[in-house]
Amino acid sequence: MKNTPVTIKDIARALNISISTVSRALRGMPEIHPDTRKAVTQLAEELDYQPNQLAKNLAKSRTRTIGVIVPNLSYYYFSAMLNSIEEAALQSGYSVLVCQTNESYLREITNIQNLLRSQVEGFIISLSRDTDNYEHVERLTRKNIPLVLFDRYAESINVSKVIVDNHAAAFKATEHLIENGCQRIGFLAGPAQLVLSNQRINGYRAALAKHGLSVGDQYVFNCDYTQENTIMQTLAMMSLQQPPDGVVIISDRMAYSAIYAMQQKGIRIPDDVAIVSFNNEPISAYFSPTLSSISQPIQEMGTETVRLLLREIEATDNTIPKETKVMETQLIVRGSSLRQRS
Amino acid sequence: MKNTPVTIKDIARALNISISTVSRALRGMPEIHPDTRKAVTQLAEELDYQPNQLAKNLAKSRTRTIGVIVPNLSYYYFSAMLNSIEEAALQSGYSVLVCQTNESYLREITNIQNLLRSQVEGFIISLSRDTDNYEHVERLTRKNIPLVLFDRYAESINVSKVIVDNHAAAFKATEHLIENGCQRIGFLAGPAQLVLSNQRINGYRAALAKHGLSVGDQYVFNCDYTQENTIMQTLAMMSLQQPPDGVVIISDRMAYSAIYAMQQKGIRIPDDVAIVSFNNEPISAYFSPTLSSISQPIQEMGTETVRLLLREIEATDNTIPKETKVMETQLIVRGSSLRQRS
DNA sequence: ACCGTTACCGCAAACGTTTGCGGTAACGGT
């Protein structure tokens, strides 16, 4: 007894008019008599008519939909970016379809395929952790499907990007630790294939070099973003012959685990080890100790990402040059790195 | 110079066969000669043909898609539930469309409308914080569109539900605090219109009553889930003439802020105030102090929600009785509530 | 040699819209 949804055919039949007239009346086209328009809208309202978006999109050969693919929405950064992207898209009359890769390369591929089949007009993607091959995204550009990467990007993919100045951010974070008296600073990084992570390592190294505090590679630990691995790497770092007195950590989430591991070993933060990390999750302000973190301009990144994408979607020719927007970050200083100057 | 996507028409023309044959060949129907099938699949592969899902769904009048609406994906619970739901749906050949309400009643209404227009075959909804009117969801059941509520539900809506035993969970949490020596226990609750919150309050009151430790209403504070308000309510609670020595908190996120506020005032956890909260977010295991929390069987809840929904979607008649599945919770004891017995 | 069966394929309608084009009736101007 499933009742099929009401269509414009139903309305047309009930009112003894054609479906064209119903269609035009509902969309407020001018060539419809006010009386019939009123009759149509009234009946539509009464029947709670909902236009079939599939049919609409198919007939117009447009969906006004963009596909967003992110690693994981439980990270504050991606969840907030999604909200920002959705808002910006909505303002331009676009809706978004979201997918998570759960950091899996394979799911990234199937997500792209599914969204393609759903006829999205463009993609906004932040690459998964395990993605080390870019054939699947380059195929999109070969099909002339607009694509903008953000945050987790790759240099070699020739598309528009919205990123932060990772080098400068890590430089700033490291220098801040140095200013707070750290002499030997380690870095808890992400997976080695993440450009974002490597750029931050470079910024960190540059800051150390500038202050004559360079350290060996053994002070940089690669992590896979899981809590267990973070704890392992943290313990390994703190077991070095000369353990660091300051650590830059690639994400707040990892910092939470790292700090826990350190505190378990009786290491005091920030007295024994000062810490700065990235993302400035809301929880960081309430963690104990409160966590110093690099904040990214999420709102601005979202609107900029959408702007770059829509520019390509709505272009008539293909001559739009790719653009890479590099945003500035802000260091939020909190308890985990603030030492009384000695 | 946007190139339009390749269709079965293109393949048919190139191979000098009809689109019916292409369609059947691609779907592996038996009445196609192996040679033509091979030619079709090969060319489709070569052209990277992607079937237009809109057309497919329209032609079959089925989408095999379910709509999921949650308050906010940055909460671990909802993000994890989404993953669990997606996995279960995928296994039955369904895909999901996700929307966030950001706790707004109005966005909940527009989300439902948009998903309806996208022809989802059923809904899985966790109500927003601000939803105090259920007309928009009851309209779905009047249209005979399957709907399952989880977590944030309402008694009066006559649909299948997947929830946890909130009363028992709060009872368990409260009794645990009592066992750890708490004599005066407060409750930091959610908004007053949330049934989930009120049920937990009842469980808390029942536990207090059982142990002869009942307190007045002034020990129950309603909160709106924001960090600022949480801190305000926490400070208000701790400023009572007789401040509590134990607090049950409606969510881990709120607990983080509350603990911060307490620690700022020099209150020690768990010595001065012992704390238990709900949701068992991954971060809670690394918070300082580690946070005791009620864990919900997310995996099971997700599969159960999908099962109840698909049961209704795939039913031929409307006689399926609504079912309410109440799950058991587990108290994870950690540092925030563990006191040395005196 | 004939005929029934089978294998394989195409026609055309259908899903629910949009939209270009044409058609009729009423109107206003001379």
Added chain:
DNA sequence: ACCGTTACCGCAAACGTTTGCGGTAACGGT
């Protein structure tokens, strides 16, 4: 009274698929 214009509406094709039905050619059995 006549005609050009305008207001309003319907026909039918189109979007890209699926699918019931029918049709032809080849085959195997007698």
